[in-house]
Amino acid sequence: AIDISGYNEDELKGVLPILHSLYDNSETEQDALVNGKGLAMVYIKLHDRDKAREILEDLICKYEIKCIEPQMDEYAESIAECKRILNQISE
Numbered sequence: 001a002i003d004i005s006g007y008n009e010d011e012l013k014g015v016l017p018i019l020h021s022l023y024d025n026s027e028t029e030q031d032a033l034v035n036g037k038g039l040a041m042v043y044i045k046l047h048d049r050d051k052a053r054e055i056l057e058d059l060i061c062k063y064e065i066k067c068i069e070p071q072m073d074e075y076a077e078s079i080a081e082c083k084r085i086l087n088q089i090s091e
Helices: 009-024 029-045 049-068 074-090
Strands: none
Touching: 009 029, 029 049, 029 074, 049 074
């Protein structure tokens, strides 16, 4: 993962293609959740709530159903976090 905490707006815009690539090419579902949430957070920092919302909704749509499968409990926390972020940016 890339630590973007100290990045300014131009630096964030510069890493967007890398973050998109990481998300699009995630090898596991857990990686996709982590990379997708990170990408959404960058869009929020760049004040692009629509794009962040689109990614979060995509993650929830893809992985929420897996939360009810007993062996997939680890997704439940990530999905709950995606929903919290989505609620915050939708207010």
